[in-house]
Amino acid sequence: MPVESVEQLHAEAVALLKRLISTPSFSREEEAAADLIEQFLRRKGFSPQRQGNNVWCRAENCPPDAPQLLLNSHHDTVRPASGWTKDPFTPLQEEDVLWGLGSNDAGASAVALLAAFCYLSQLPQLPYRLLVAITAEEEISGQGGIASLLPQLGDIALAIVGEPTLGQLAIAEKGLMVLDCLVRGQAGHAARDEGENALYKALPLLEWFRTHQFPKVSPLLGPVKMSVTQIQAGQQHNVVPDECRFVVDVRTNECYQNEELLALIRQGVSAEVTPRSTRLNSSGIASDHPLLQRAREMGLSLFGSPTLSDQALMPFPSVKIGPGDSARSHTADEYIRLSEIRAGIQLYIDLLQDLHL
Numbered sequence: 001m002p003v004e005s006v007e008q009l010h011a012e013a014v015a016l017l018k019r020l021i022s023t024p025s026f027s028r029e030e031e032a033a034a035d036l037i038e039q040f041l042r043r044k045g046f047s048p049q050r051q052g053n054n055v056w057c058r059a060e061n062c063p064p065d066a067p068q069l070l071l072n073s074h075h076d077t078v079r080p081a082s083g084w085t086k087d088p089f090t091p092l093q094e095e096d097v098l099w100g101l102g103s104n105d106a107g108a109s110a111v112a113l114l115a116a117f118c119y120l121s122q123l124p125q126l127p128y129r130l131l132v133a134i135t136a137e138e139e140i141s142g143q144g145g146i147a148s149l150l151p152q153l154g155d156i157a158l159a160i161v162g163e164p165t166l167g168q169l170a171i172a173e174k175g176l177m178v179l180d181c182l183v184r185g186q187a188g189h190a191a192r193d194e195g196e197n198a199l200y201k202a203l204p205l206l207e208w209f210r211t212h213q214f215p216k217v218s219p220l221l222g223p224v225k226m227s228v229t230q231i232q233a234g235q236q237h238n239v240v241p242d243e244c245r246f247v248v249d250v251r252t253n254e255c256y257q258n259e260e261l262l263a264l265i266r267q268g269v270s271a272e273v274t275p276r277s278t279r280l281n282s283s284g285i286a287s288d289h290p291l292l293q294r295a296r297e298m299g300l301s302l303f304g305s306p307t308l309s310d311q312a313l314m315p316f317p318s319v320k321i322g323p324g325d326s327a328r329s330h331t332a333d334e335y336i337r338l339s340e341i342r343a344g345i346q347l348y349i350d351l352l353q354d355l356h357l
Contacts, residue, residue, distance in 0.1 A: 003122055006115075006349070010342045013111035014098070016040050017341070018091035020075060020107050021100030027076040027140045037075060037114070037134050044118055054149045056133035059121040067357040068129040068154060071117055071348075072146060072310060073110040073162030073322070074138030077102035083332035096337050103336040105329035109162025109322030110134050112341050116348035127356050128157070138310050141280055146310045156316045157357045158291060160348070163309050164324030167340070167347055169295045170305035171319055172220040175252040175282035175312055177262065180245065181205070182272040187242040195240035199233040202244040205269045206231075209248055212268060216255035220304030221282065224261065225251040251306065254282040280312040285319055292319075294351055321347070 016036065025033035030053040037055045041048040048057040053076075080088040080101055088101035100107075117132040131153060137145035150156075163170075183202040188195020206228055214224045227249045234241035252261055258278040266273050285292065295302065300321075307326055311318045323344030324336050 004118065006119065006342070006345055009115035009118055010345055013115040013341055013345065014338055016114070017098065017103065017107045017111045017336075018093075018100075020111070021091040021098075021103055022089055024089060025076050025102065026079055027137050027142060028144065030076045030136045033075045034134075034136065037110075040114065046121075051149055051152070052144050053136035054133060054145065055135075056131060056149065056153070057117070059117065059126065059130040061121060061123060062126050062129040064129075066126075066128045067157035068131060069352070069355075069357065070153065070156045070159040071113045071130070071132040071162070072159055073106045073113050073134055074136065074145070074310065075102075075107070075110055075134050076136050076139050076145075077105070078139050078330050081330060081332045085333055088334075093338075096339050097335050098338060099333060099335045101334060104164050104324040104334050105326075106138070106163050106322065106324075108324045108336040108341050108344065109164065112323055112344035112348060113160070113162045115345045116352070119345070119349055120352060123353070127354065135310065141277075141308070141310075141312065145313075147279075147313045150314070156314075158289075159311070159314050159316065159318035160352070161309055161311050161314075161318055161320045162322040163307075163320050164326050164329060165305070165321050166325055167321065167323060167343060168301040168303060169292075169319055169321045171292060171302050172218065172254050172284035172304040173282060173309060173311045173320060174221050174304075174306050175258060176280045176308050177250040177252065177258050177278060178276040179248040179250060179265070180274045180276065181248060181269070182274075183244040183270075184272075185240070185242045185244070188240040190238045190240055195242070197240045198244040199241050202231075202233070202246065202271070205271055206246065208269055214256065214261070214264065216253070218253035218255055218304065220284070221253040221306070222304075224253055224256065252282045254284040257281055280308060283311040283314060283318055285317045289317060290356060291351065294355060298350060321351075323347075
């Protein structure tokens with residue numbers, strides 16, 4: 001029998017989450033929160049490792065040559081939104097509800113994964129090598145987060161990414177490209193028929209981004225979605241603008257790699273198109289993967305997620321699942337239910353115990 005029950009681990013997870021809420025952990029400012037996670041694992045008898053503000057640990061009850069399974073969530077948060085009616089850094093428990101910044105996104109998932117890791121580590125032997133990593137800079141897709149850690153972790157057969165999904169399984173996730181576009185014209189006096197108005201030249205390109213449909217449509221994530229979100233042209237009212245700059249938010253599906261889409265967009269528009277990054281690709285997992293078979297047996301809903309997570313930085317099969325609701329993320333008076341954390345711990349255990357990759 002395991003030394004600690006799920007109920008005991010749930011109580012420890014909630015206590016850790018309350019300490020994390022009390023510890024500001026904005027992206028790139030997560031050192032104190034990482035300290036708490038490292039100390040938690042050491043108290044549980046593990047030997048965690050640390051790189052920057054990323055903390056990871058391996059279970060010992062694993063065959064040395066088995067496939068490696070990664071449990072990952074993040075401990076950084078966004079800054080508090082305006083409108084909080086409570087102190088975002090004071091964990092406030094009211095019956096089943098725990099209020100506080102980062103409680104839902106993604107503190108509950110992080111502590112539930114840690115609890116599940118502790119539980120699974122007590123079993124006689126797992127059929128895979130188990131690794132947990134609670135990482136930094138997820139909210140900004142930063143270079144110092146999970147991406148910096150992956151080279152040290154070795155080959156990964158599967159990742160479970162903890163994010164609030166109402167306990168259902170996201171088996172695909174949209175990627176992201178942000179494009180800076182520039183259309184050039186020629187300056188002239190607005191009172192005369194002079195120059196070449198870059199803003200007018202940009203109008204058909206804006207319409208192209210609004211209406212163009214790429215042919216490959218995902219059954220889970222739908223079509224690629226492009227939205228022009230910012231535009232700037234001209235310096236004064238009486239000068240024809242010689243430049244028009246605009247920004248396009250591109251949400252990609254798993255049918256295209258970002259580099260492939262970038263090439264197609266450059267073919268479609270007569271503008272200078274510069275991506276801020278092409279590293280945040282869409283992610284997914286094969287429909288016949290053993291984890292999905294287990295999820296179907298458990299009656300979980302399988303869906304495609306429109307929101308971005310660290311899955312975008314993982315070049316191996318991954319899914320996203322955890323306690324809480326994505327609709328609460330980044331909102332004032334963010335909260336999690338203690339019963340959701342308890343259910344999340346059990347959910348992770350049921351998914352992973354005796355799973356053969």
